[in-house]
Amino acid sequence: MIDKPQTPRRRQRFAADRWRYPLISFASVVGMICLWALVTGLGLVSSRVLPSPGEVLVQAGYLIRNGYADNPLIVHIGWSLFRATSGFLLGVALAIPVGLLMSYNRTIGAIVQPIFGFFRPIPPIAFIPLMIVWFGIGETSKILLIFAASFNYTVLNSAAGMRSVPEQLIRAGTNLGLTRWQLFTSVMFPAALPAILTGVKMSAAVSWAVLVAAELIAAQAGLGFIITDAGTFFRIPDVFIGILIIGVIGLGIEFLISAFERRLLHWQGKV
Amino acid sequence: MDRARVKRLSRRSVLAGLAAAPIGLSATRGLTAETGQPLPVRIGIQPQASWLLYVARDFKLFEKAGLQPTYIRFTTGAQSIAAVESKSLDIASPGITPYVAGLAQGVDWKVVGIDATMSGAEGIVARADSGITKLEDLKGKTIGVARGSTAYYGLLAALKGKGISKSDVKLLLMGPPEQLGAMRNKDIDAVAVWEPWIQRNINELGGRLIGMDADFGVYSTTGVYAVSREYADKNRDVIERFLTGLVLAYQYIQKNGPDAAISAVSEAMNVPRDVIKIMYQEAPVPNILRWADTGYQYSLTKGGAYHKQVEQMTEFLVAEGIISKNVDLSNAFDVSYIANVLRKLEKQ
Amino acid sequence: MGTIVLDAVTKVYPTAESGAAGIVAVDHVAMTIRDHEIVCLVGPSGCGKSTVLNMIAGFESPTEGRITVSDKEIRGAGPDRMVVFQSPALFGWMTVRQNITFGPRKRGVPKSQYENDATRFINAVGLDDFASHYPYQLSGGMRQRVQIARALMNRPEILLMDEPFGALDFQTRLLMQELLLKVWSEFKPTILFITHDVDEAIFLGDRVYVMSRRPGRLKEQFDVPFAKPRNMEILTDPQFVTLKDRILHSIREELAG
Numbered sequence: 001m002i003d004k005p006q007t008p009r010r011r012q013r014f015a016a017d018r019w020r021y022p023l024i025s026f027a028s029v030v031g032m033i034c035l036w037a038l039v040t041g042l043g044l045v046s047s048r049v050l051p052s053p054g055e056v057l058v059q060a061g062y063l064i065r066n067g068y069a070d071n072p073l074i075v076h077i078g079w080s081l082f083r084a085t086s087g088f089l090l091g092v093a094l095a096i097p098v099g100l101l102m103s104y105n106r107t108i109g110a111i112v113q114p115i116f117g118f119f120r121p122i123p124p125i126a127f128i129p130l131m132i133v134w135f136g137i138g139e140t141s142k143i144l145l146i147f148a149a150s151f152n153y154t155v156l157n158s159a160a161g162m163r164s165v166p167e168q169l170i171r172a173g174t175n176l177g178l179t180r181w182q183l184f185t186s187v188m189f190p191a192a193l194p195a196i197l198t199g200v201k202m203s204a205a206v207s208w209a210v211l212v213a214a215e216l217i218a219a220q221a222g223l224g225f226i227i228t229d230a231g232t233f234f235r236i237p238d239v240f241i242g243i244l245i246i247g248v249i250g251l252g253i254e255f256l257i258s259a260f261e262r263r264l265l266h267w268q269g270k271v
Numbered sequence: 272m273d274r275a276r277v278k279r280l281s282r283r284s285v286l287a288g289l290a291a292a293p294i295g296l297s298a299t300r301g302l303t304a305e306t307g308q309p310l311p312v313r314i315g316i317q318p319q320a321s322w323l324l325y326v327a328r329d330f331k332l333f334e335k336a337g338l339q340p341t342y343i344r345f346t347t348g349a350q351s352i353a354a355v356e357s358k359s360l361d362i363a364s365p366g367i368t369p370y371v372a373g374l375a376q377g378v379d380w381k382v383v384g385i386d387a388t389m390s391g392a393e394g395i396v397a398r399a400d401s402g403i404t405k406l407e408d409l410k411g412k413t414i415g416v417a418r419g420s421t422a423y424y425g426l427l428a429a430l431k432g433k434g435i436s437k438s439d440v441k442l443l444l445m446g447p448p449e450q451l452g453a454m455r456n457k458d459i460d461a462v463a464v465w466e467p468w469i470q471r472n473i474n475e476l477g478g479r480l481i482g483m484d485a486d487f488g489v490y491s492t493t494g495v496y497a498v499s500r501e502y503a504d505k506n507r508d509v510i511e512r513f514l515t516g517l518v519l520a521y522q523y524i525q526k527n528g529p530d531a532a533i534s535a536v537s538e539a540m541n542v543p544r545d546v547i548k549i550m551y552q553e554a555p556v557p558n559i560l561r562w563a564d565t566g567y568q569y570s571l572t573k574g575g576a577y578h579k580q581v582e583q584m585t586e587f588l589v590a591e592g593i594i595s596k597n598v599d600l601s602n603a604f605d606v607s608y609i610a611n612v613l614r615k616l617e618k619q
Numbered sequence: 620m621g622t623i624v625l626d627a628v629t630k631v632y633p634t635a636e637s638g639a640a641g642i643v644a645v646d647h648v649a650m651t652i653r654d655h656e657i658v659c660l661v662g663p664s665g666c667g668k669s670t671v672l673n674m675i676a677g678f679e680s681p682t683e684g685r686i687t688v689s690d691k692e693i694r695g696a697g698p699d700r701m702v703v704f705q706s707p708a709l710f711g712w713m714t715v716r717q718n719i720t721f722g723p724r725k726r727g728v729p730k731s732q733y734e735n736d737a738t739r740f741i742n743a744v745g746l747d748d749f750a751s752h753y754p755y756q757l758s759g760g761m762r763q764r765v766q767i768a769r770a771l772m773n774r775p776e777i778l779l780m781d782e783p784f785g786a787l788d789f790q791t792r793l794l795m796q797e798l799l800l801k802v803w804s805e806f807k808p809t810i811l812f813i814t815h816d817v818d819e820a821i822f823l824g825d826r827v828y829v830m831s832r833r834p835g836r837l838k839e840q841f842d843v844p845f846a847k848p849r850n851m852e853i854l855t856d857p858q859f860v861t862l863k864d865r866i867l868h869s870i871r872e873e874l875a876g
Binding site: 166168169171172174175176177178182186187190191193265266267268269 | 755
C-alpha cells in the first residue's frame with residue numbers, strides 16, 4: 001500500500017510541546033502580577049485607585065473569613081453560579097433546535113431572523129427595567145436576562161453550522177436511503193456540531209459576563225452584587241476581588257467547556 | 272410680604288428671609304468687588320435637590336463671584352469620589368454617605384458646605400393593604416431599602432427607637448426603581464427611600480407615609496460639598512468664591528422665591544415640577560448664612576448638632592460592615608471657608 | 620437488471636432574470652448503459668457530465684425526458700444507485716467501519732446481516748488495519764477507498780462515480796483503477812464513470828462517450844476493444860494509443876478557441 005496516514009511527530013519533541021504553551025501562559029499570568037506589584041510598589045498610581053496585590057490578598061483573606069454583607073463568600077459565588085448556569089443551560093437548550101431549524105426550514109428562518117437580528121445589538125442592561133416590570137425582582141428576571149444573552153450566541157452559531165453542512169454530505173446521506181429525520185439527526189446535526197459548540201462556548205462566556213448586569217435587579221447576594229455594592233462605597237479592593245473571582249471562574253468554565261469540546265470533537269483531528 | 276406667602280413658606284425659610292432681607296443688594300457689590308481674573312473650577316453636579324448649586328449655575332452667580340465654572344454631571348456619589356481622587360474634579364457634591372465612604376477608604380477630602388437637606392424628604396412608605404400604619408407595625412414585615420444608604424440608616428435608627436432590631440424585620444436590598452416594582456408586585460410591605468420616590472410610591476401605588484427621617488430624629492440626610500484637602504489648602508480663593516456664589520443663590524431665592532430652584536432641579540432630576548415643589552417644602556434650602564453658627568441644625572462647626580449626627584451615622588455604617596474601618600471625623604468639616612465669606616459679608 | 624436508459628434528457632437551469640431562456644446544461648441526451656457495463660463519460664469542463672450523473676442519481680430531475688433504471692422511472696435518490704463523489708463525503712465523526720455500515724444500519728438491517736459484509740468490503744479495499752480509524756487520520760486515497768466500500772456495502776446495481784480519483788496523485792490513481800476493476804469483477808455493478816483523464820476512461824471503460832461543450836450533447840461514442848480482465852500492459856498498446864488519439868481530438872474540437 002502506498003498511501004499511509006499522517007506520520008506522528010517524533011516522540012521527544014511531541015512531549016516537550018505539550019507543556020510549552022501552557023507554561024508560557026502561566027508565565028504570562030505571573031508576569032502580569034509582578035508588573036502589577038511593581039506599579040503599586042513604586043507608587044506610580046494611587047493605592048486607592050489600584051490596590052497592590054498584597055492588599056488585595058489581605059482583603060480577600062478577610063472576605064473569606066468574614067464574608068460580605070452578612071453572607072459568606074461561598075454563598076455569593078453559589079448564587080452567581082446558579083443564576084449563570086441556569087440562564088446558560090436554558091439558552092443553549094432552546095437555541096440549538098431553534099438554530100438548526102432556522103437554517104433547515106427557510107420559512108421558519110424568515111420568520112425568526114428579523115426578531116433575533118433586532119434584539120442582537122441591544123445590550124442586556126437596557127432590558128433591566130422591562131424585566132423588572134414584567135417578571136419582578138426575583139430570580140426569574142435575572143435568569144431570563146442571562147438566558148437571552150446565552151440564547152443569542154448559540155442560535156446564530158447553530159444556524160450557521162447547519163448552513164455550512166456540505167451539500168455532498170447531505171447527498172451522500174440521501175443516497176444511502178436515509179429518511180429526512182435520519183438525515184437531520186444523524187448527518188446534519190453531527191456535521192453542525194463543531195459550530196454549535198463554538199456557540200455554546202461563547203454563550204457560556206457571555207452568560208457569566210452578563211451576570212453582573214443581571215444581579216443589578218435587586219440581588220441580595222452574588223458576585224455582581226459584591227461588585228456593585230462595593231463600588232457604591234468606593235471599596236476598591238472588594239471590587240477588585242469580585243472581578244478577580246469572576247475572571248477566575250470564567251476561565252475555569254472556558255477550560256471545562258474546551259476540554260468537553262475536545263472530547264466530543266476528537267474526530268476533527270488537529271484543527 | 273403678604274400673609275398668604277408667609278403661610279406657605281416654612282418657618283425656617285421665613286426667619287432666614289428676614290435675616291437676609293436688609294443685606295440684600297449691597298452684599299452683591301461687596302462680595303464680588305475683589306474678583307480680578309476669574310478662577311477656573313470644576314464642579315460636580317448630581318440629579319438631586321442641590322437648590323443653591325442649581326440656582327447659582329443657572330443665574331451665573333459663580334461667574335459673578337469670580338469663577339469660571341465647568342460642570343461635570345455624575346449619576347452617583349461614588350463616581351465623584353473617584354473623580355476627586357484622580358484629580359479630575361475640584362468640588363464634588365455627593366451625599367453624606369459616599370463622602371464618609373470615601374473618607375473610610377483613605378480619600379483625603381473634607382466638607383466645606385452642605386446642600387439638599389433631605390431629612391424631611393426621606394422616610395418610610397408602607398403598602399396600602401399591608402396593614403402598617405405606624406413604625407411598630409413594621410415588626411416582622413419585609414422592607415425594601417438600598418443597602419448603606421441614608422434611608423437604610425434612617426430606617427434602622429427609627430426602628431431602634433421603637434425597640435425593633437434588624438433581625439425583627441426582613442430587609443430586601445434594592446434601589447428605588449426596583450422598590451417600586453417590588454411594591455407593585457407585593458413582594459415587599461414597605462420601603463425606606465427618598466424623594467421623589469416617596470411621592471411616586473404614594474401617588475402611583477397608593478402607599479401610606481409612615482414618617483420622614485426628621486420625624487424619627489435623624490438629621491444627617493444631606494448632600495455635601497467636598498474638596499480634597501490638598502486642593503482646598505492651595506485654593507482658598509476658589510472655595511470662598513464658590514461659597515460666595517452659593518450665598519448669592521441663597522439671597523436670590525429669598526428675594527425671588529424658590530421657583531427658579533424648583534424648575535432647575537425638576538429638569539435635572541427629570542421629575543415633574545409639582546413633585547419637586549412638594550420636595551422643596553419638605554426639604555427647603557439650608558440657611559447658608561448660619562453655617563458657621565454653632566446653634567444651627569446644619570452648622571458645619573466641629574462638635575455641632577450635624578457633626579454629632581454624622582458621627583452616629585458613621586458608627587452605624589461601621590457596625591454594618593459597610594465601612595471597613597472607623598473613620599476619624601474630627602476634621603471632616605471645615606467651617607473656616609464659609610466663616611470667612613460670611614465675615615466679608617457682614618462688613619458690608 | 621441494472622440497465623440505465625436516458626431518453627432525450629434535457630436539463631435547463633433558470634437564470635436570475637425572469638423571462639430569460641435559462642441555461643441549458645444538458646441537451647437531449649440519449650444513452651443506454653447496459654447491465655454490468657462500465658461506461659465512461661468524458662468531455663470539456665462544465666459540459667454537463669456531472670449534471671447527467673446527478674440526474675441518474677436522483678439528486679436533480681430532468682427538465683425534459685425520462686431516465687429509467689431496469690425499465691422503471693427513477694424517483695429521487697436511493698441506495699440502488701450509489702454515488703462515489705470526487706471529494707470523499709465521509710462522515711468525519713464516524714470510524715471507517717461505522718461509515719461503511721452507516722447505510723444498512725440506518726435502514727434497520729440487523730447487525731448480524733451486515734457485519735460480515737462490512738469485514739468483506741473493508742478487506743476488498745485493503746483497509747483492514749484502519750477499520751477503527753477516523754477519516755481525518757486517512758490519506759485522500761484511503762478516504763476514497765472507504766467511500767467505495769461504503770457504496771458497495773449497499774449492494775447497488777449501479778455505481779455512479781464522479782471523477783472519483785481526480786484529486787489523487789498519479790500512482791495512487793493507478794492503484795485505485797486496478798482496485799476498481801478488481802471490485803467490479805467480483806460484484807459486477809453497472810458503472811457510469813466520469814473523468815477528465817482519457818487514459819483512465821479507456822483503461823476502465825467498455826465504452827466511452829464524449830460530451831460536447833455546453834449545452835451538453837452526446838457527441839460521439841467509442842467502443843473499447845480490450846477484453847476484461849485488463850492490466851497495465853494495454854496502456855502502451857497501439858490500439859489504445861489510436862483510440863486515445865481519436866478521443867482527444869474529439870474533445871479538443873469542443874474546447875474553446
